């Protein structure tokens with residue numbers, strides 16, 4: 167949330183600053199770089215300020231709450247953060263192992279509904295089996311498309 171507020175503040179200030187730079191009567195090759203450096207600084211400053219403001223207003227909000235209400239609020243906040251991190255974890259997992267195929271049974275732990283499936287490329291190195299060949303790493307790499315499976319329950323990964 168503070169990121170959005172900070173970004174909006176940055177945009178407003180950046181536009182005003184750019185108009186001022188454009189209309190002011192100064193010139194030279196360093197002008198663009200000054201503008202760039204100040205813009206970057208402005209961005210960081212807005213982000214820090216927005217983050218600080220969010221924390222400050224939350225502290226004030228907490229101070230006006232009843233103890234029971236405050237506890238509930240903090241509990242909900244912790245739950246919300248946990249849910250968000252779970253969602254992120256799920257996205258990363260889906261990216262790496264694909265989506266869950268509900269019909270597949272895991273051959274390792276025999277559970278259903280936890281197996282992810284994705285297509286991936288495996289590279290196999292075939293080294294030439296001679297002293298000279300090994301020394302210079304002679305050989306071919308063969309690529310093959312495989313179906314990779316992963317079970318969320320027992321964390322096993324295997325190829326179909």
Ligand SMILES: [Zn+2]
Nearest residue numbers: 272275317320
């Ligand atoms: Zn399993």
